[in-house]
Amino acid sequence: MAKVGIVMGSDSDMPVMSKAAAMLEKLGVDYEMTIISAHREPDVFFEYAKSAEEKGFKVIIAGAGMAAHLPGMCAAIFPMPVIGIPMHTTSLGGRDSLYSIVQMPTGIPVATVAINGGANAAILAAKILATSDDALLSRLKAYTQEMKEEVEAKDAKLKEVGYKNYTK
Incomplete structure (x- = not known):
């Protein structure tokens, strides 16, 4: 059963959202990925968010650009954590998306990662799930060790x- 829902408003978000999916796969976390436009098909979106809990989702990762209502609307309906990924946009470089996602009203929080931060959204989702999953916590610790060894x-x-020969 999928524990994380990954939802995006457009297939143009796929390059970023695929990084979230790849990281969840690396960490052994089941997910379901969906494309839904909150603005163009609100009835489909509403049903998705309303049924996410009964599907077994514990966290939703929602990516959106420009007005970026998808994460906030998920948080308004889904009672568990929502992580928003603001998408880079050509007009404002993603700041429009970032502000839209991070400036939620009191009572409807959305955890927000960096612009185009697909991998970090997945890691945050895994960390949330790891509070009650020791095996996942061990995989997260192993991933942290891998990163350390790469830097070393x-x-x-x-x-x-x-330094003169490093990139040659």
Whole structure:
């Protein structure tokens, strides 16, 4: 059963949302991915958000650009955590999306990650789930160790070849 719902307003969001899906797969977290426009098909959106709890979702990751109402509307209906991913936009560089998602009214919080922050949204969702899942917590700790080792390897390479030869 999917524990995380990944929802986006358009297939143009797929490059970012696929990073969320890939990270959840890496961490062994089941998810369901859906494209729904809150503005163009509000009845379909409403049913999605209303039925998410009974589907077994514990967290929803919602990506949206421009007016970016999808995460906030999910949070208004779904009683558990919603993580918003603001999408980069050509007109305002994603600041419009960021402000739309992060400026929620009192009582309807949306956790918000960086513009185009698909992987971080998945990691945050996994951390939320790991509060009651020791195996997932262990996988998160292993991922953190992998990141540390990658940085150590890069530093060792820098020390070995020097900065002038590092990128050659």
